[in-house]
Amino acid sequence: MSEYVTKGDSNYMSRLPQRRLAGAVLGLLSLCSGAFAATQPSAQGFDPRETFAPFAMPQSVNSYRSGSGRPGPEYWQNRADYQLHAWLDPVHHVLTGDEVISYTNHSPDDLGSLWIKLEQNIYRRDARSTVASPWPRNDFTDGFRLAKVEVELADGSRQAVPYVVNDTRMRVDLPQPVAAHGGAVKLHLQYSYDIPGTWGGRTAHTPTRAGVIEEIAQWYPRMEVYDDLRGWDTLPYLGTGEFYLEYGDFDYQVTLPSDMIVAGSGELVNPGDVLTATEQSRLAQARSSDKTVYIIRPDEVGKAATRPRQGGELTWHFKMKHTRDVVFAASRAFVWDAARINLPEHKQALAMSVYPAEAVGKDRWDRSTEYLKGAVEIFSKQWFPYPWPVAINLAGHGAGMEYPGMVFDGYTDAGKELFMITTHEIGHTWFPMIVGSNERRNGWMDEGFNTFIDIYAHDAFHHGEFAPKRDGEYAPGGGNPVEEIQSVLKDPMAPYIVDRADMDVGKYRHPLSYYKPALGLVLLREQILGRDRFDPAFRAYIRAWAYKHPSPSDFFRFMESAGGEDLSWFWRGWYEHNWNLDFAVTGVSYVQGKPEQGALVTLASLDKLVLPTSLRVDYVDGSRREVAVPVEAWLGGARISVPLAGGKAIRQVTVDPDQKIPDADRANNSFVLH
Template identity: 55%
Template sequence: MIIEAVAQSADGKETPLTPLISDTRMQIPLPQALEGKGGHLTLKISWHYTIPGEWGGRTAFSQNQDGEVYEIAQFYPRMAVYDDQRGWDTAPYLGQEFYLDYGNFDYSVTVPKGFLVAGSGVLTNPDTVLSAQEKARLAQAATSESRIMIRTPEDVQAIVHQPQTETQTWQFHMANTRDIAFVASPALLWDAARLNLPPLEGSDAKNPAPRLAMSVYPAESAGATKWDRSTEYVKHAIEYFSGKWFPYPWPNAVNVGGHGAAMEYPGIVFDGKDDAGAELFWVTTHELGHGWFPMIVGSNERRNAFMDESFNTFIDVYASDHFNHGEFAPKHDVEFAPQTGHPADDIVPVLKDQDAPVLMTPADLISEKYRHSVTYFKGAYGLQLLREQILGADRFDRAFQHYIALWAFRHPTPSDFFRVMESEAGEDLSWFWRGWYFKNWGPDYRLKSVSYVNGNPVQGARVQVENKGWLPLPVVLALTWMDGSSARLTIPTETWSQRNTVTLQIPGKLAIRSAVLDPDHMIPDLNRLDNSFTVKLTAAHPAVPSAAPTPTVQGAPVP
């Protein structure tokens, strides 16, 4: 990007200003300080941006069988955030993410006639750039639960075989957003379906256009297990996240089948034209989930990457369970439970890795080796532990929904998140924040012994459990008696406040056949080899004791 000129505009006059440019940062010294309490000024920045080629980090150009596709993002000067943490947040751009503030965007894209432009927000001049047939099809899509083709393969062929010398300008509006992006191409198919969401209010209410889930992709990406289903996935993600966590605040949602950046922007995401099956569902859901983190909840992803990547991955897990009766469940990809699909087992190597960074490590200091395993997976699984093992779904969901609503279009820090979750859930979680976010601690429980009161099963059993780890997650103990009956109990976190070993008194009249800690692998126990005992009576004694001499009990650990 080249900055050509900067000026302050007031009363119809422009005053040239001299910017101070340092790497990717620009300061603009003002003739006088901006007044507080509603003061405002207008800056005019002249600049140009050269598309960097096939892959520009976040912007991409690709050649498809019917023509070129331009995915344009991060292409204009952006205002740094001024917050109550650092004043101006001046972290330079290092090829990763931005920390951005909110505003209203009106932008226009001029392209050769026949090009399709899909962008963040709502198209405000459809009568100028769309054909009568395309407008009619959009009207049909506005009432359709399944996709309607807006631009068909036949339409694309007619366009690409009729070169144009004229241009068209597509105009878009998006309110209360931190960014915009767009794609332009003559080669893209276009389909759409309705979003079952209420009409927009506020500054976007002036746009009466229906709210749509849309996909644009090249003809070679079409197929029953490929991009033919993209809009189905878009529709599900937006509607599910809106109903579960917070209403989607923008007009439309667009999925682009392009170079494969797997990159998110408000209202539009760039995915891979070759994506298919579960991978297409997962990447679509994940990139659209970023609409909530960090697009709605404006956390600083330049510094605290887990606050958008892991929060988003967490909500994706439940979206996978919810979609079409679990068609693509459980989520099992590079972002979550990548080895076996069982997060409690797959996270253990990360917890044991002495070189693995903690979640609170600044984003720029986390190497690519650990980006997915720590920032995405560990962070998301931590929230799943919090929801399913510590707080329970009801308390967690209420607290998490309140966090999103409280910090929507604002800039929370990790401490803000920790405080809201504790306050709304009514639970001191300091031990969990410390162990999971500031350390890479894990639980490690040992089933130490099984014995009987006075050596007699009729009088009850004693089960001794040892805590060898540093993260005292609640743990389930499953017991099975000799007649096949069974019971479970949960050993809570508070058990370990002042001790590392506990003896549990278990009532019963039979000998215990087996005792197992965490039988369903719900927590990341660092060593499962000592979690179980098989308890057998000697052959000389029956399974059901009587008043006869007490049977001898033998215990043996099983892996």
């Protein structure tokens, strides 16, 4: 008989475990009667026939999506490129836009109509979200005001086209279908809208001492996604489920009063037109500096010397390639600083922060660029290199919102909270800005995956200056998420992880979109696969689906194939259902009544979910050992017998001694003999 002893001892997420459980207990399984002898299903509901039954993936395998979880040989994806020009009126808070969408249809279908997102319509009084969403709002608008919707014809002329607006979507009917397999069309739109106040924080105008900060997001009509799963995916925008967007290149300009500073997604391509020689010189210095360099100092805010021209307007010109969205912010109040980001393979990017002077102070926005730089470097080294030339942190209203190349945070944030929100929001670069999952349907593949990678970034930054990070720490009653998640697992009304994102509202939003899926990935990495199998598989998943649209089934299949494990039982219990786990040590007996002959430990599974775990055996002489209990131990029933090698008298046996798995009742986790 052999025992597999685990190494290391730590608290979940506080000090992430170093041990590998991949080997399980193959030696014990070779015993003639089975090392883990099992009996009948428990009265409380555990039934191995249900738990370990084959798992039916939500999406089927075909030539577009393979059984390995990778894009199939005929995978296709449409493309949307944008040319945008915005005119910003900061007095009346009005944005006027001129837009050209170049849409390419790679699908096998001719498209006679196009669907477009009109997300500013969420601020209308008659929007579906007014009743369906929990977000409070005070500032209603009339949404997008469309002046022109035209299609460009083959000769370059334009033709007005009929369209139908329904809530936050618009259908445009074309004079000629866009041909399958590479057909293209150009739409020209002119529009305007009133920038709302602080509702939701995703687009707002925020007052500060030196001027208003205009936070501009969802500021142009955007293409809906046409994919192989549903055709047009046109779920309305209700506020909780966020975005699902096509990739392309963006070329955009912002015209506004000359005394305002603009920070935007992508790269500023006309610095000579909008920055002074001093500011250009400081930016060049920042590109080669690991320490933060001021572009505009706090004592320079609002001074004429910071602007290349007095009076009139300036046009800021930005470009961003291979992205799904762009945003910008503008203000007279900005302090601006920057530093170099060091990326793998000796590549570089630039971290920048813009914030009002009242955000300056010890461990406040003076350190924002340091935090941003550190987080991007950690994520790039661990998972996938940051793909764009600039990353920006904006201090504004403070909803904590992510966009490609730029994140919106709160100017009152400070200390650990500022590091946490900066790291979390820029972490969304990887999920869903690079791995373009459907946030509106599967918010857990966005928030949950990002919350997962946050945990390790907190450990890595400055040798754990702000560690540990516990999911839920910043929510009411924050603490150990392994315990906190029990409130969800025990709630019969709680939605499931794989439910539609807009269902995760109120008390369920963070537990179901953030904490439970993040804990699921930690369990996969630390308890089920081990880091040596999980990390290569997760990195390969990111590479395979970078700038593409994976479904939940693609993720499930990929981790099984690349991780080398059938995880049907885990997908079913943790993701498809809201099953709970309750392990109990119900007895310990010596073989023939003699410690030297060995012992049998009886374990029971009292609820539907099972996970790999361990037993800690404490001996009377003060020594201890741990024995791994693989999930396969429960294939035969709700009670198992774990054999222990003989030799010493046992004082106590404990299942899950380090509380690494979410056990519903820890009072029955130990059995004391002496």
